[in-house]
Amino acid sequence: MIAPEGLDRLVGALRTRGFRVLGPTVRDGAIVYDDLDSATELPIGWTDKQEAGTYRVERRADEARFGYAVGPHSWKKFLFPPAVRLWRASLNGGPAPTIVEEPLDETPLAFIGVRSCELHAIATQDRVFIGGKHVDRDYAARRDGLFIVAVNCFEPGGTCFCASMGTGPKADAGYDLALTELLEGEHRFLVEAGSDRGLELLAELDGRDAVHADLQAAAASVDAAAQKMGRAMDTHDIRDLLMSNLEHPRWEEVASRCLSCSNCTMVCPTCFCTAVEDETDLSGKEATRTRVWDSCFSVDYSYIHGGSVRPSGRSRYRQWMTHKLGTWFDQFGTSGCVGCGRCITWCPVGIDITEEIGAIRATEGDHATAA
Ligand code: SF4
Numbered sequence: 001m002i003a004p005e006g007l008d009r010l011v012g013a014l015r016t017r018g019f020r021v022l023g024p025t026v027r028d029g030a031i032v033y034d035d036l037d038s039a040t041e042l043p044i045g046w047t048d049k050q051e052a053g054t055y056r057v058e059r060r061a062d063e064a065r066f067g068y069a070v071g072p073h074s075w076k077k078f079l080f081p082p083a084v085r086l087w088r089a090s091l092n093g094g095p096a097p098t099i100v101e102e103p104l105d106e107t108p109l110a111f112i113g114v115r116s117c118e119l120h121a122i123a124t125q126d127r128v129f130i131g132g133k134h135v136d137r138d139y140a141a142r143r144d145g146l147f148i149v150a151v152n153c154f155e156p157g158g159t160c161f162c163a164s165m166g167t168g169p170k171a172d173a174g175y176d177l178a179l180t181e182l183l184e185g186e187h188r189f190l191v192e193a194g195s196d197r198g199l200e201l202l203a204e205l206d207g208r209d210a211v212h213a214d215l216q217a218a219a220a221s222v223d224a225a226a227q228k229m230g231r232a233m234d235t236h237d238i239r240d241l242l243m244s245n246l247e248h249p250r251w252e253e254v255a256s257r258c259l260s261c262s263n264c265t266m267v268c269p270t271c272f273c274t275a276v277e278d279e280t281d282l283s284g285k286e287a288t289r290t291r292v293w294d295s296c297f298s299v300d301y302s303y304i305h306g307g308s309v310r311p312s313g314r315s316r317y318r319q320w321m322t323h324k325l326g327t328w329f330d331q332f333g334t335s336g337c338v339g340c341g342r343c344i345t346w347c348p349v350g351i352d353i354t355e356e357i358g359a360i361r362a363t364e365g366d367h368a369t370a371a
Pocket residue numbers: 264267268269270271324336337338339340341342343344353
């Protein structure tokens with residue numbers, strides 16, 4: 001068990017080991033992930049209120065460090081940044097250009113405050129980028145040696161549904177240390193090690209052994225969080241449900257509200273579509289290629305010779321949801337959704353993936369087609 005001040009020792013110990021320490025902090029009216037010099041930069045005494053299309057930070061009545069759900073950022077912005085230069089080419093007088101691959105960023109990263117749904121999202125992107133035959137060198141370099149301090153949720157948001165996705169609220173694997181913040185009585189943290197590195201660091205935190213009452217309080221806290229989820233999704237046979245309802249009228253109905261703005265895919269911690277952009281300088285002697293996040297909601301994303309294969313909002317929304325909740329199982333063996341609720345909160349018109357699944361499920365018999 002450590003006191004809140006012990007978090008400062010944790011940040012200090014990680015920085016001393018050469019990690020770039022990243023964690024939650026309040027900025028621009030939101031709880032975002034950024035560099036942390038000390039634990040005093042955590043969102044002390046702040047919470048977030050979330051609903052479809054709505055997000056607000058508010059003051060809490062206590063000094064909780066992790067008393068919020070998740071914000072607009074996910075950890076993918078550090079492991080899979082929105083823009084990564086791939087190479088530079090220059091013409092140095094010779095007939096062929098010299099092409100230099102961009103050096104890898106190998107600064108070791110430490111994430112503090114990773115929620116259980118986010119651990120599952122990182123594991124999902126691991127399968128995409130480093131789990132197959134073709135390893136993404138940039139992601140692999142950033143992921144290598146990552147130190148993860150997870151935090152068990154006690155304040156799920158109005159749009160959270162990880163409990164129904166089997167991805168939270170308790171961190172079960174994939175972390176070096178896991179914290180459970182306890183606010184009743186003495187403000188303290190239960191710290192559990194999930195790796196040898198975590199165990200070694202834990203020994204430096206100057207804590208005391210947990211007693212039965214601490215463990216009971218921690219278990220009660222995550223149990224209560226599971227009961228407080230703002231939403232739920234019925235995932236029973238979800239892949240087949242979607243694939244046998246490709247012509248369901250609900251796709252047209254949701255398309256009439258969808259702005260094709262791509263917000264849902266930008267905030268989603270598992271979405272991974274990209275495009276490449278080439279730039280040349282005015283002399284025509286230097287060129288660069290940059291990989292940038294893209295989205296299946298943009299018409300250009302599915303442009304193949306002669307035009308886009310998904311010209312309508314209906315076809316683009318259907319592509320996103322049937323991939324995320326359906327064919328992702330065929331590709332990667334899991335769902336592409338971890339129930340973090342970000343796509344619901346940050347959709348400007350409040351489109352809710354749990355509601356859309358519910359609507360198709362409620363009327364599937366009327367519109368089912370062969371998968
Ligand atoms: S689809 Fe929505 S709820 Fe699911 S992981 Fe992505 S942002 Fe989170």
